């Protein structure tokens with residue numbers, strides 16, 4: 016090898032090593048502790064990205080809310096300064112993609128066939144469960160519901176058949192297709208015992224709790240009222256978790272495709288939008304206001320409103336906090352009562368499915384509803 020060749024090789028190795036050092040130090044500069052200047056750069060980067068796809072200029076505060084949510088939901092800080100629209104969209108989609116949140120709990124595993132060899136302990140437990148099912152005349156769904164109501168196996172053994180019958184007396188009867196599975200004792204739901212969900216959604220208690228917490232955040236914002244944490248359903252000021260996405264709905268005879276919330280103190284409560292965006296539908300039989308978010312490419316529908324006073328037309332842009340109308344029962348049978356139905360649909364669409372058999376496999380709609388909230 017010529018001497019010049021060796022020198023060139025050594026030099027290029029040194030350059031490569033130096034590049035490596037600079038690359039590392041660049042990452043470190045991003046990880047400096049919070050400063051107003053740094054935050055302003057993060058916000059302005061995302062605002063510029065919005066401007067590429069949206070005719071609507073988002074407020075600085077709305078973008079700051081998005082950034083807060085991205086951090087809470089696990090976006091690494093070193094990506095914040097260079098986020099693109101595609102990064103954000105992919106991140107949000109992946110957040111709750113099927114598989115990530117579909118790890119079945121121990122209680123749910125017993126409804127499936129085990130293919131791996133069982134440990135002796137597990138075999139004994141399954142045997143015990145089979146015996147309880149037989150002795151108490153329980154279905155596996157009912158057994159799961161009892162477990163989800165914070166009973167352990169010993170508690171269930173100690174229950175009399177009359178006690179069990181009592182627990183399930185208010186139970187919704189699921190459709191015969193076997194597409195639904197029971198869940199009991201929904202947080203904040205109050206008093207109704209078990210309910211049925213589409214089997215495509217994760218019904219473990221952790222995720223039901225998360226659905227409810229996100230619904231609560233959303234409800235408090237759109238109703239501009241704080242939930243009063245009452246211990247009984249009848250004294251709750253906000254009844255925000257009936258029905259949840261994927262819950263079996265007696266009235267429509269299918270799966271509910273949104274979240275129903277109800278201001279129980281003020282039947283005509285003003286509803287404020289949780290989203291900035293373009294109005295693509297307003298009024299009509301069901302009293303809708305449909306807000307298309309052209310950054311995230313989804314439509315949020317607010318339904319059963321009295322929209323007569325809001326003054327909006329299709330193609331108007333609104334802000335987070337805009338008054339959409341008043342809580343009402345537009346389009347509902349008079350027996351249903353005033354409440355707000357909210358629904359998330361991908362893309363720009365005025366089509367609102369009537370509530371039949373939509374499968375849900377993630378918490379995505381719940382994240383969408385809170386994406387702009389402070």
Ligand SMILES: [Zn+2]
Nearest residue numbers: 273274275356
């Ligand atoms: Zn509804």
